[in-house]
Every structure is written in C-alpha cells, then in structure tokens.
Amino acid sequence: MDALAASFPGSALSRDESLAREFEQRLADCPKLAYRVALGVMHNTAEAEDVAQEAMLRAYRSFHRLRDRERFRGWLVRMAFRLALDRIRAKGRRERHEYDATLATLSAQPEASVENLVASREFERQVAQALDALPAKLRIVMVLAAIEGYNTREVANLAGLPEGTVKSRLFLARKKLAESLQCLVKNTPAG
Amino acid sequence: MSCQKYSGWLTDAALGELRAEREPELLAHATECDACREALSQARAEYEFVDRGVEALVAGEPSPHFATNLRRRIAQETESLRSPWMAWAPIIAGALALAAVLAITIAHRHFRSEPNPSVASSVSPVSAPSEAATASLASPQLAQRKEGKHGAERTTQARSRTTALPEIIVPKGQLSAAAQLSAAIVTGRVDGNQLLAAQQESEKPLEMKPIEILPMEIPVIDDATEKPANSIEF
Numbered sequence: 379m380d381a382l383a384a385s386f387p388g389s390a391l392s393r394d395e396s397l398a399r400e401f402e403q404r405l406a407d408c409p410k411l412a413y414r415v416a417l418g419v420m421h422n423t424a425e426a427e428d429v430a431q432e433a434m435l436r437a438y439r440s441f442h443r444l445r446d447r448e449r450f451r452g453w454l455v456r457m458a459f460r461l462a463l464d465r466i467r468a469k470g471r472r473e474r475h476e477y478d479a480t481l482a483t484l485s486a487q488p489e490a491s492v493e494n495l496v497a498s499r500e501f502e503r504q505v506a507q508a509l510d511a512l513p514a515k516l517r518i519v520m521v522l523a524a525i526e527g528y529n530t531r532e533v534a535n536l537a538g539l540p541e542g543t544v545k546s547r548l549f550l551a552r553k554k555l556a557e558s559l560q561c562l563v564k565n566t567p568a569g
Numbered sequence: 570m571s572c573q574k575y576s577g578w579l580t581d582a583a584l585g586e587l588r589a590e591r592e593p594e595l596l597a598h599a600t601e602c603d604a605c606r607e608a609l610s611q612a613r614a615e616y617e618f619v620d621r622g623v624e625a626l627v628a629g630e631p632s633p634h635f636a637t638n639l640r641r642r643i644a645q646e647t648e649s650l651r652s653p654w655m656a657w658a659p660i661i662a663g664a665l666a667l668a669a670v671l672a673i674t675i676a677h678r679h680f681r682s683e684p685n686p687s688v689a690s691s692v693s694p695v696s697a698p699s700e701a702a703t704a705s706l707a708s709p710q711l712a713q714r715k716e717g718k719h720g721a722e723r724t725t726q727a728r729s730r731t732t733a734l735p736e737i738i739v740p741k742g743q744l745s746a747a748a749q750l751s752a753a754i755v756t757g758r759v760d761g762n763q764l765l766a767a768q769q770e771s772e773k774p775l776e777m778k779p780i781e782i783l784p785m786e787i788p789v790i791d792d793a794t795e796k797p798a799n800s801i802e803f
Binding site: 549555 | 580586618619622623630632635638639642
C-alpha cells in the first residue's frame with residue numbers, strides 16, 4: 379500500500395495515504411463488479427478482465443474526483459461498459475459469425491430440457507447473441523440487474539439513471555430478450 | 570371478454586411491473602380462469618428463464634491475480650510518468666512530427682520542380698530508337714533548361730542520368746508533342762536518322778569562305794563630252 383500511496387499522481391496527492399487506503403478498499407470490492415459488467419458485453423473472461431483492469435486504472439487516475447463510494451462504483455460500471463463496447467466495436471463482427479453458427483445447432487434440438495439448455499455452452503451463446511442485439515441503454519440495465527440480483531434502485535444508482543427509467547428499460551429489455559430467445563423459452567415448463 | 574382484458578397485464582405481472590391495485594384483481598381472475606393462470610405461469614417461467622440466462626452469462630470472478638496485476642500496471646504507469654525523459658516525450662513527439670511534415674513538404678516541392686522521372690521513363694521505351702540518338706536530341710533543350718535554372722551541378726547530374734537512362738525532357742506543355750515525335754520515329758513515319766543528321770548538320774560550325782572580289786571596271790571617259798560612254802541621260 380505504501381507503494382500505491384507513493385504512486386498517486388500530482389504533487390498534492392503524492393503522499394496521501396488516506397487516498398491510497400481508500401483506493402485499496404475499492405480494489406477489494408469493485409473489480410468484481412467491473413469484471414462482470416465487462417463480461418456481460420464481451421462474453422470472454424480474458425478480455426473482460428483486461429477491460430476491468432483498464433477501467434480500474436482509469437478510476438485510479440481520477441480517484442481524487444471519485445472518492446465517494448457510490449459515485450466511484452457508478453463511474454466504474456459505466457466506464458467498464460463503455461470500454462467493453464469500444465473493444466467489441468474494434469474487433470468487428472468476427473465473433474458474431476461464431477454465434478450465428480451455433481443458432482442452427484440450437485434450433486435443431488428443440489426437445490432439449492431447460493436444465494440442460496441453461497447449463498450448456500450453446501445456450502450461453504444464444505443468450506449472449508440476444509443480449510448483444512439489445513441497444514446499449516437496455517443492455518447495461520439488463521446486465522446490472524443480472525449481477526448479484528441488484529434491485530431497480532441499485533441499478534439506477536449504478537447506471538446514473540432515474541429509477542423509473544431503469545424500470546421501463548428493464549421491462550423492455552426482458553421483453554426483447556424473450557422474443558429473441560423465443561425458440562428456447564417456448565419449451566420451458568410453466569410453474 | 571375478461572380474459573382479453575387481463576392478457577395485457579400478464580407480461581407486466583410476470584416482470585413484476587404490474588400496478589399494485591391491478592395485481593389482486595389479476596390474481597383473483599387467475600384463480601378462476603385456467604387459461605389465464607396457465608398463461609401467467611408460462612410468462613413468469615419465460616422471463617425467469619431469460620433472467621437465468623443473463624445471470625449465467627455474467628457470473629464469474631476475476632482471476633486471483635487481478636489486484637496484483639493492477640498494482641503492477643499502476644506502478645509501471647507511475648514510473649513512466651516520473652522518468653525525466655517522459656516529461657519531454659510529448660514535446661519530442663511533436664517536434665518529430667513537425668520535422669516529418671516539413672521534410673515531406675520540402676520533398677514534395679523538390680519533386681514538383683524536378684522533371685518527373687516516371688514520365689520520362691514511361692515515354693522512353695516508345696521514344697528511343699537508340700540511347701545516343703535520344704541523348705543528342707534532348708541535350709540542347711536539357712542544357713538550356715538546366716543552365717537557366719539550376720546551374721552547372723544539376724546539368725552534370727542530368728547529363729549523367731541521360732547517359733544512364735533514355736530520357737526526353739521537354740518544356741512544360743510540350744510533353745505530348747515530344748511523345749508524338751517519339752511515336753512517329755518508332756513507327757517509321759519520321760526518319761530518325763534523317764532528323765539526327767539534320768541536327769548534326771545544324772550543330773556544325775559555320776564555314777567562313779573567302780569572298781572573291783573582282784576589280785572594278787572603270788569606264789572610259791569621253792574627253793569631249795566628259796560623260797561616260799554608257800551613261801544615261803535624264
């Protein structure tokens with residue numbers, strides 16, 4: 379931590395141990411959040427970790443402005459999401475083609491049980507593709523709501539949106555996802 | 570009729586977004602109506618399925634080395650920022666970029682003022698029956714141009730280039746004329762040897778021939794009239 383304290387940029391902050399301590403606290407609980415947000419966009423653990431690292435590094439650079447815990451988390455979530463989207467755009471459509479190839483496989487096995495489907499890698503890919511097809515503003519609330527079961531208020535805090543907006547966006551996102559995954563959800567047993 | 574009314578509420582109810590005052594009404598209806606109960610149950614299962622899918626997608630932990638790697642990156646960045654050379658890095662980069670732009674501009678201007686070698690080389694295969702002939706055709710114009718503009722040094726360079734490569738250099742705007750002449754020589758419409766001979770002829774020094782001056786004839790003067798014998802009277 380001393381090394382971290384000594385490394386804070388700016389002459390006024392260079393020896394600010396309290397700032398370093400606070401950043402260490404964020405380092406203990408926030409990387410998981412950034413990682414999961416990135417994973418919800420990238421669907422790749424290595425790349426999601428890289429994006430989360432980059433987001434944390436940027437957070438570190440601006441930490442003197444982000445000392446408030448909630449503000450820090452919200453900023454980090456939005457930064458991780460934006461960085462992940464940028465990476466995806468930069469990579470182009472190469473991976474989408476991979477998902478396309480799996481669609482045929484899924485359609486060919488409509489009788490598969492729900493448990494098997496959820497557990498299967500193919501199912502994950504199908505959901506990932508449906509999630510990718512959502513507009514970014516719907517996707518971020520959907521991803522945040524799926525992380526550790528955040529409620530609407532928590533999602534609103536993290537996304538920096540009014541609660542009502544989050545509710546309507548979540549509603550829309552779920553509907554669109556259900557439509558996209560129709561071939562799978564129709565086979566789910568009720569109750 | 571009532572089923573139609575409640576069907577629009579099913580999605581909201583399944584997503585937990587149904588208005589509080591409507592929920593008991595819907596649930597009361599669902600207890601009586603098998604179809605609506607089934608539909609509500611199905612909708613809830615579908616959305617739960619979707620939620621489970623997304624949850625599975627974002628489940629996971631960063632690697633145990635995450636914090637260590639991040640600290641290392643922070644240390645590297647701080648180190649690079651503290652290096653005295655790094656403080657000058659943006660200035661050096663800017664200066665290098667400026668120098669590169671200047672060099673490109675100067676080179677561009679230089680090549681624009683120079684005869685275009687690509688044009689010459691593109692013309693040369695058509696225009697040159699022999700290197701010697703081409704060189705001799707080009708040399709007066711070349712020499713005039715070079716001496717007028719660039720001095721002796723460039724003329725020497727151009728001449729050495731002329732001997733190395735078949736080249737026709739023409740004043741600006743006469744390139745097509747030179748190309749036509751070259752084509753005519755190659756196709757035989759114009760005799761290149763004849764042109765060459767004419768050129769060589771024009772380059773020969775003038776011969777100064779002595780002029781023969783005949784002695785003047787002095788007419789015989791008639792002493793009586795004091796007029797020449799063949800004089801004309803007005």
